[in-house]
Amino acid sequence: MWHQTELTLRPYPRGFHLVTREVVSAVPEMAGLKVGLLHVFIQHTSASLTLNENASPDVRRDFERYFNQSVPDGWADFEHRLEGDDDMAAHIKASLLGPSLSLPVRAGRLALGTWQGIYLCEHRDRGGPRRLLLTLTGEK
Numbered sequence: 724m725w726h727q728t729e730l731t732l733r734p735y736p737r738g739f740h741l742v743t744r745e746v747v748s749a750v751p752e753m754a755g756l757k758v759g760l761l762h763v764f765i766q767h768t769s770a771s772l773t774l775n776e777n778a779s780p781d782v783r784r785d786f787e788r789y790f791n792q793s794v795p796d797g798w799a800d801f802e803h804r805l806e807g808d809d810d811m812a813a814h815i816k817a818s819l820l821g822p823s824l825s826l827p828v829r830a831g832r833l834a835l836g837t838w839q840g841i842y843l844c845e846h847r848d849r850g851g852p853r854r855l856l857l858t859l860t861g862e863k
């Protein structure tokens with residue numbers, strides 16, 4: 724079985740945001756699978772996806788602080804500046820974290836660890852709505 728759908732997430736402020744519920748809600752077909760994979764792909768170059776702890780908001784804030792210190796907005800050596808000081812830094816952060824996740828499905832649910840959740844990593848001050856392409860495959 725194959726199924727594909729597009730999910731448009733509302734605009735989020737800069738930071739790391741749990742979107743597991745939104746992703747799971749967008750693929751009710753997952754409930755019918757015994758085993759499979761959900762591939763989640765973000766169709767943008769200045770935001771990314773990652774899987775990490777879903778319990779403590781401190782983790783999300785620490786991620787944001789780390790990436791902002793490691794790849795600062797408006798670094799003097801950046802040449803690409805057409806869309807603002809946060810643009811090139813956002814592209815680099817998105818490349819470091821990546822545009823996609825492949826997640827296991829078991830018994831109709833994501834087979835994530837106890838404390839794992841899907842993060843939208845918004846690297847722009849005003850990134851706008853973000854589109855995710857969700858591709859589900861598996862055995863009913």
